[in-house]
Amino acid sequence: MSLIEKIAGLHDAKVFQNLHWVGSFEDYLQLVKESPKITRTAFQRVYDMVLSYGKEEYIDNKKTLVHYPFFDDLQHGRTDAIFGLDIPLMRLVNLFNSAAMRYGTEKRVLLLHGPVGSAKSTIVRLLKQGLEEYSKTPSGALYTLVWTNLEGEEDLPCPMHEEPLRLIPSEIRASAIKTMDLETDGDFSIPVEGELCPMCRFMFMKLLEKYDGHWEEVVKKHIQVKRIILSEQDRIGIGTFQPKDEKNQDSTELTGDLNYRKIAIYGSDSDPRAFNFDGEFNIANRGIIEFIEVLKLDVAFLYDLLSASQEHKIKPKKFPQTDIDEVIIGHTNEPEYKKLQSNDYMEALRDRTVKVDIPYITKLSEEIKIYQKDFSQDNVPGIHIAPHTLETAAMWAVLTRLEEPKKAQLTLLQKLKLYDGKLLTGFTEDSVKELRKESKREGMEGISPRYVQDKISNALVADHAQGCINPFVVMNELESGLKHHSLINSDEQRAQYKELLGVVRQEYEEIVKNEVQRAISADEEALENIFKNYIDNIKAYTQKEKVKNPYTGQYEEPDERLMRAIEEKIGISESGKDDFRREIMNFIAARVVEKKPPFKWDTNDRLRRALELKLFEDKKDTIRLTSLVTGVADQESQDKIDVVKARLKSQFGYCEVCATDVLNFVASIFARGDTEDEEK
Ligand SMILES: Nc1ncnc2c1ncn2[C@@H]1O[C@H](COP(=O)(O)OP(=O)(O)OP(=O)(O)O)[C@@H](O)[C@H]1O
Ligand SMILES: [Mg+2]
Ligand SMILES: [Zn+2]
Ligand SMILES: [Zn+2]
Structure with missing residues (x-):
């Protein structure tokens, strides 16, 4: 067997052929008859995509919550994941659901709103990537039309990858679908909205004229249907719009532009074949368009955005309004939102958006997962991350986000532990519920994961003397960064964040003291x-x-x-x-x-x-840990200490460097304790 043949054996031609399915309009109608769901709207498809990964119900503090594994790590080898945001994600998915049912949400801009670095962009990125993947699966398949047999001219694919059923004139579409005698697909009914885009409409009319009004001649002779794979890279069904400064913004970016070269060919600037329907709204048809920092959008674009969401129509220059079908999702961070709250511009937008708050994580074990994913030992070869390093950084981040409990006898750290599911005498699930309820804005302020990620990275590249970073190194990094943190606007806040680092240092002392005790008595x-x-x-x-x-x-x-x-x-x-x-x-x-x-x-x-x-x-x-402090350990003590160190390494995840450090540290705590005892 030749090498080519061997490699060819790995490549599944069938898969390729399926993904590149091409057929006649008749073939397509047959497909629709067999599986009507290939005609779903963008919202329906996105909702089904999320559900295709399953859903898991669970009880948290007496409330039934749903977790959507779609947002988990490692689905289809993705690198992003969302942790600890089940409640906001439930809201978001519910919105997809109601939009899929056409309860009105499909006419709104979905606005993810939260503090900086709360995973808004990550959520949208996951949705976009998810949709690309889904469109490659049999249950996510979708199709579009191509004009063909054009007498010496090149084939013309619909620039907006429209649903081929739009070729059936809208007056007769509903009855046409009825006569197709569809195989049932639950209570799904085919959406029958929208007219052909300007270019397709032009071709349609032209050919209809040629065949003297015989619709069947047009679709039989000149229509080819093909499957499409949504792809941001290829600008099919996935778009992104990012505001630039005002001078450089131009509505053609959203709704397309004249193609001067083609005007010369077709002889007129009102010939739709001489127009590039390649604005973000055009190309995102059938899928998702993301508006980055949507509140920085120039007012000139606002109307495009509003009619796109409200009426599902856009207005390309010189052409009539054009139907679109896409999920419009924007995001904005909290400071930006506040700034515009009293603005008229905002008023118009607010009315047509549904806002979903995306807060920071307030559950420690979930926050830790963010950093474990970024800084897993595989990602940082050659540098050991001492036990509790990521945990203490996460602990601090969460502490900065919590509101001071109203109950005087509860510390902030205890509140953090309760939120994390730890038991504390005198506190029940009801009291945790109560705590959550009394803290209205919790998670909308505080330190962002991005800040923590940056500081851990700094610690990793800084002079980590012996190839190991420990909680102190990272905490120092976190502390020194506060001086230049652009989002901290008062000295009071800075002081408070510093104080919380003190709380974490103290808690870390407790943790390692315990751990060394356990290692000694293991x-x-x-x-x-x-x-x-x-x-x-x-x-x-x-x-x-x-x-x-x-x-x-x-x-x-x-x-x-x-x-x-x-x-x-x-x-x-x-x-x-x-x-x-x-x-x-x-x-x-x-x-x-x-x-x-x-x-x-x-x-x-x-x-x-x-x-x-x-x-x-x-x-x-007998072990005399404190001899480590004085530096005069006899051989017997040293042997025993070595046994403990070996246990720290084999059972608790330490390396030689951090095991030595932590033993010295704990010894110094004990030495301090001993002298305190003597003083009493
Ligand atoms: N809940 C979370 N789960 C997983 N990762 C998170 C979470 N929150 C924040 N992150 C991580 O924090 C970083 C910042 O997230 P992202 O860029 O999505 O935030 P953003 O809300 O878009 O921020 P900005 O408002 O500054 O645009 C990313 O690395 C992201 O993975
Ligand atoms: Mg962002
Ligand atoms: Zn078209
Ligand atoms: Zn180490």
């Missing part, structure tokens, strides 16, 4: 021993029996000091100890009855934590 055998010992003792205690001493074989009273030493670690009081011990024993008994796996040292979270802390306390002195 000695399963030792934990199991303490566990066994503890259980033997509380069993004897609750049953008023004695315990057999493993060394002497003697029966002794339960070891109260040992039990208390463990229980105190998790704040069990003297008066509460009986309950706790009984609870644990009942728990163990219940598992036997229910035939569940046996109760182990880590089965109960509270007990696990208590055991780890006890073991840590026992070991702390």
